[in-house]
Amino acid sequence: MSEVLVIGAGPAGLAAARAASDAGASVVLLDASDALGGQFWRHLPETRPARNEKYLHHGWSTFRALGEALESSPTVTIIRSAQVWAIEVLDGVAVHAMIGEPDGARRERRVFRPDALVLATGAHDRTLPFPGWDLPGVFTGGAAQALAKGERLAVGERVLVAGAGPFLLPVAQSLTRSGSRVIGVLEANRAARLARGWSPRPWQLLGAAGKGLELAGYAAGHVRHRIPYRLGRAVIAAHGTDRVGSVTVAKVDAQWAPVPGTEHTLEVDAVCVSHGFTPRIELAIAAGCELTPNRFVAVDGNQRTTTDGVYAAGEITGIGGVDLALAEGEIAGHFAAASATESVSAPPTAAIRRRRVFTGFAHRIEAAHGIRSGWSGWLTDSTLICRCEEVDFGSMRAAAVATESESFRSLKLGTRAGLGICQGRMCGRTTEELLCALNPNRELSDGAVSDRRPLASPLRIGELAHPSSQNNARKGTP
Amino acid sequence: MVSSAIVIGAGIVGAACARSLAMAGLDVTVIDRSTAASATTARGEGNLLVSDKAPGPELVMALAAAKRWPALVRELADELGDGFPGIEYEPKGGLVVATTEDGAAPLLRFAAAQRSAGVDARELSVAEALNLEPDLNPAITAAVHYPQDAQVHPVNAAEALLASARRHGARVRQNVNLSGPILDANGTLLGIATNEGELHADAIIVAAGPWSGEVARTLGVTLPVLPRRGMVLVTSRMPKRIFHKVYDADYVGAVGSGDAALQTSGVVESTESGNVLIGSSREQLGFDDRLRVDTIAQIAAKAIRLFPFLADQAVIRTYGGFRPFMPDHLPLVSRDHRMPGLWHATGHEGAGIGLAPITGELIAALVAGAAAPCDPEPYSLARSSLEPHLTAVA
Ligand SMILES: Cc1cc2nc3c(=O)[nH]c(=O)nc-3n(C[C@H](O)[C@H](O)[C@H](O)COP(=O)(O)OP(=O)(O)OC[C@H]3O[C@@H](n4cnc5c(N)ncnc54)[C@H](O)[C@@H]3O)c2cc1C
Ligand SMILES: Cc1cc2nc3c(=O)[nH]c(=O)nc-3n(C[C@H](O)[C@H](O)[C@H](O)COP(=O)(O)OP(=O)(O)OC[C@H]3O[C@@H](n4cnc5c(N)ncnc54)[C@H](O)[C@@H]3O)c2cc1C
Numbered sequence: 001m002s003e004v005l006v007i008g009a010g011p012a013g014l015a016a017a018r019a020a021s022d023a024g025a026s027v028v029l030l031d032a033s034d035a036l037g038g039q040f041w042r043h044l045p046e047t048r049p050a051r052n053e054k055y056l057h058h059g060w061s062t063f064r065a066l067g068e069a070l071e072s073s074p075t076v077t078i079i080r081s082a083q084v085w086a087i088e089v090l091d092g093v094a095v096h097a098m099i100g101e102p103d104g105a106r107r108e109r110r111v112f113r114p115d116a117l118v119l120a121t122g123a124h125d126r127t128l129p130f131p132g133w134d135l136p137g138v139f140t141g142g143a144a145q146a147l148a149k150g151e152r153l154a155v156g157e158r159v160l161v162a163g164a165g166p167f168l169l170p171v172a173q174s175l176t177r178s179g180s181r182v183i184g185v186l187e188a189n190r191a192a193r194l195a196r197g198w199s200p201r202p203w204q205l206l207g208a209a210g211k212g213l214e215l216a217g218y219a220a221g222h223v224r225h226r227i228p229y230r231l232g233r234a235v236i237a238a239h240g241t242d243r244v245g246s247v248t249v250a251k252v253d254a255q256w257a258p259v260p261g262t263e264h265t266l267e268v269d270a271v272c273v274s275h276g277f278t279p280r281i282e283l284a285i286a287a288g289c290e291l292t293p294n295r296f297v298a299v300d301g302n303q304r305t306t307t308d309g310v311y312a313a314g315e316i317t318g319i320g321g322v323d324l325a326l327a328e329g330e331i332a333g334h335f336a337a338a339s340a341t342e343s344v345s346a347p348p349t350a351a352i353r354r355r356r357v358f359t360g361f362a363h364r365i366e367a368a369h370g371i372r373s374g375w376s377g378w379l380t381d382s383t384l385i386c387r388c389e390e391v392d393f394g395s396m397r398a399a400a401v402a403t404e405s406e407s408f409r410s411l412k413l414g415t416r417a418g419l420g421i422c423q424g425r426m427c428g429r430t431t432e433e434l435l436c437a438l439n440p441n442r443e444l445s446d447g448a449v450s451d452r453r454p455l456a457s458p459l460r461i462g463e464l465a466h467p468s469s470q471n472n473a474r475k476g477t478p
Numbered sequence: 479m480v481s482s483a484i485v486i487g488a489g490i491v492g493a494a495c496a497r498s499l500a501m502a503g504l505d506v507t508v509i510d511r512s513t514a515a516s517a518t519t520a521r522g523e524g525n526l527l528v529s530d531k532a533p534g535p536e537l538v539m540a541l542a543a544a545k546r547w548p549a550l551v552r553e554l555a556d557e558l559g560d561g562f563p564g565i566e567y568e569p570k571g572g573l574v575v576a577t578t579e580d581g582a583a584p585l586l587r588f589a590a591a592q593r594s595a596g597v598d599a600r601e602l603s604v605a606e607a608l609n610l611e612p613d614l615n616p617a618i619t620a621a622v623h624y625p626q627d628a629q630v631h632p633v634n635a636a637e638a639l640l641a642s643a644r645r646h647g648a649r650v651r652q653n654v655n656l657s658g659p660i661l662d663a664n665g666t667l668l669g670i671a672t673n674e675g676e677l678h679a680d681a682i683i684v685a686a687g688p689w690s691g692e693v694a695r696t697l698g699v700t701l702p703v704l705p706r707r708g709m710v711l712v713t714s715r716m717p718k719r720i721f722h723k724v725y726d727a728d729y730v731g732a733v734g735s736g737d738a739a740l741q742t743s744g745v746v747e748s749t750e751s752g753n754v755l756i757g758s759s760r761e762q763l764g765f766d767d768r769l770r771v772d773t774i775a776q777i778a779a780k781a782i783r784l785f786p787f788l789a790d791q792a793v794i795r796t797y798g799g800f801r802p803f804m805p806d807h808l809p810l811v812s813r814d815h816r817m818p819g820l821w822h823a824t825g826h827e828g829a830g831i832g833l834a835p836i837t838g839e840l841i842a843a844l845v846a847g848a849a850a851p852c853d854p855e856p857y858s859l860a861r862s863s864l865e866p867h868l869t870a871v872a
Binding site for chain 2: 467
């Protein structure tokens with residue numbers, strides 16, 4: 001039986017696995033996490049389910065249905081705690097995974113050589129740096145969300161949520177539900193831009209009905225808990241000694257540059273900041289897939305990438321939310337199976353229709369909430385940009401000015417920004433944009449990008465040296 | 479009278495040439511089809527090694543370079559000031575060990591020959607070696623300490639050489655690609671055509687690293703420079719536990735070999751920031767840069783053989799590049815006797831970082847009549863060891 005390998009068990013990957021299995025392929029589904037669901041359906045371990053899980057997660061029933069169908073299918077193998085660390089494209093595609101708990105003594109090194117591959121690796125949330133963002137009590141939206149959804153932990157008593165994008169709303173909602181008091185949500189964009197994108201109130205959304213409903217739910221939550229939602233404002237500094245105690249908030253202009261004289265201080269014991277998402281495209285790059293000018297994975301109408309036999313779905317092809325991820329996943333899984341089994345079946349027309357609707361939604365999110373360049377106006381010389389390597393804005397500027405370098409690679413190696421343990425997952429895009437703005441010609445022209453990571457995750461040298469077990473990964477084989 | 483020069487390639491070799499030529503009073507333009515210090519120079523380690531070189535002309539150049547680097551680092555720091563990214567020159571010394579019974583005698587013989595050629599090569603007992611490197615695998619069979627081996631940050635060094643060249647009047651033009659030669663009726667090279675127009679100079683110097691063969695061909699001559707791929711692993715930062723450049727003596731065999739098939743050996747060192755760099759491999763695959771997991775797995779296994787504690791350390795990145803390989807294993811720093819006006823500064827294979835300053839000074843001596851840092855003959859295109867390769871490629 002021909003095999004489709006799916007990497008990522010978020011909405012896109014689950015939908016892909018199911019569609020591929022329905023289309024007659026044998027499926028292997030890998031995820032680094034020990035649970036299915038990805039970022040969106042992050043939940044408590046099965047051993048301590050929450051009674052109100054369905055309130056905390058939109059589309060919980062969709063998730064349960066997908067999960068159950070895959071678990072019970074005899075032709076689907078789900079491998080959890082499977083970290084894909086490299087993709088090799090020599091003769092055909094080889095997917096290298098480490099299987100087992102990340103800190104376990106001996107993970108197993110395995111290699112898969114599927115007939116077709118679906119990449120559904122999702123996104124990280126992105127937070128722009130500001131003075132004090134490295135203080136305890138400052139969370140990225142994603143980290144706060146993970147604590148609230150996965151651990152049911154309250155991150156603070158008086159919490160401010162800030163940044164840009166509709167993701168701020170579910171963050172505020174999960175915080176409230178896990179017992180934090182959210183004193184406000186600050187959206188950097190102003191009403192005029194949001195209106196051009198869709199409407200001054202992001203939840204008043206037409207067209208994408210499901211998404212509209214979901215956002216309406218968030219908005220209702222805001223009303224119930226009386227959370228003020230303010231536009232054109234940003235957190236420009238956090239203050240405190242061992243933990244954040246207050247933040248400086250300011251008005252920002254249409255380009256997100258702070259407006260002098262509008263600063264004021266708010267007392268908080270936690271702040272959650274998120275400015276959007278960065279797709280996790282290192283595996284796609286490793287597989288040789290071409291990117292779009294905005295640096296998502298380029299796909300055709302069948303979700304096929306430019307590498308033979310490799311398909312992509314979900315946030316790596318464009319930030320569009322869970323419904324788009326589900327539609328794309330279904331299409332990718334269907335056509336990956338068709339290519340693996342060399343058969344033709346009726347195209348998944350319903351999914352293709354849904355994809356069209358939600359793609360429009362994704363474009364409007366970007367138009368309304370995408371990051372603007374003026375934000376660097378709130379940086380000071382001592383603001384850390386790369387936290388792993390403790391590189392501050394002042395030393396980045398000094399290097400850019402002294403060398404006049406137009407090379408991202410040279411500046412990265414020279415300043416060490418992005419060279420640390422997270423390999424620029426946190427700061428990579430920000431570092432690129434700042435170094436580009438600091439160059440006298442406003443240009444970095446060496447073609448290097450922070451997304452290229454031939455090792456998609458760290459591994460122990462002993463694990464790398466250990467021989468791998470070759471694997472065709474079909475059910476029943478060891 | 480030679481008064482102007484164009485350097486093709488802004489890697490560390492081109493940067494060093496540009497600086498020396500500008501300091502000799504020439505009007506210098508450097509072009510690079512991409513950006514400076516971003517190609518091979520940004521994809522290796524930064525060692526200045528005498529330890530891996532057998533007696534001969536490459537060792538002569540390496541010894542001159544070992545002597546030159548400390549003063550050069552001071553000159554550049556004085557010129558460029560504190561804001562400039564640090565060159566991180568560290569005369570840490572090398573420790574070469576044999577890991578097999580059979581490997582011991584050849585290592586000690588090699589060191590004895592080096593000693594007679596002026597290298598400081600000190601035979602150590604196992605206990606003495608462990609004194610220098612407490613975490614080293616004690617199951618070694620021989621060890622030699624080379625105090626002259628050192629390390630620099632290759633990219634920062636190249637940027638510093640280039641910034642200094644600019645201060646001496648050189649122009650650096652990035653994203654300018656060569657498209658062909660400008661020749662007179664006698665075949666003398668008068669300049670080059672580029673995507674940004676024609677450039678004229680008395681001397682045109684090819685310093686295009688592993689692409690020097692392609693560049694030479696575009697200009698109308700053959701040059702047997704080939705890419706020889708190398709991979710490196712980078713660990714996460716850790717408290718310093720490795721104090722020298724430590725490598726397995728079988729590395730010397732790999733360096734000197736002309737074999738195109740994959741060869742790996744354990745080469746381990748810490749950087750100033752606390753990451754450990756682990757090499758290395760040598761393989762001829764053209765410019766194929768696809769990841770090969772077997773290669774990095776072999777490197778990992780050999781590093782553990784040297785330092786068993788590394789087995790539990792995390793590797794966070796792998797990178798690599800293409801060494802500019804010469805079939806007779808010697809750099810080329812020379813006039814091209816086949817085309818007046820054309821010069822070469824290339825073919826340094828795995829030693830271009832260390833040898834760059836002497837290469838720059840030698841080129842300036844040959845082109846502009848400055849004082850030569852060493853006898854130029856062995857690095858000439860007319861040397862007999864290159865003859866078969868020039869005709870073979872032609
Ligand atoms: C932190 C965070 C929180 C979010 N919270 C919300 C929310 O509350 N509400 C909302 O509407 N939207 C939220 N979103 C957006 C939403 O998650 C996405 O729209 C949706 O999850 C996209 O689905 P996906 O399948 O593309 O990716 P994901 O759900 O991100 O799934 C990708 C999966 O791939 C796996 N993976 C990635 N790389 C590898 C690898 N190398 N090896 C093995 N496995 C790998 C990951 O472990 C993950 O499970 C959030 C996004 C993020 C990043
Ligand atoms: C894994 C590895 C480890 C290494 N370790 C060491 C070490 O420890 N010590 C050491 O001394 N050396 C080491 N080396 C070797 C060293 O990196 C090289 O010898 C050195 O960088 C060569 O420098 P270069 O300036 O000649 O070439 P490059 O740095 O490659 O510069 C050549 C330049 O020419 C440009 N160019 C190419 N074609 C054209 C064109 N048509 N027009 C215009 N410009 C063009 C390129 O864009 C490039 O910028 C290592 C190499 C590798 C791969």
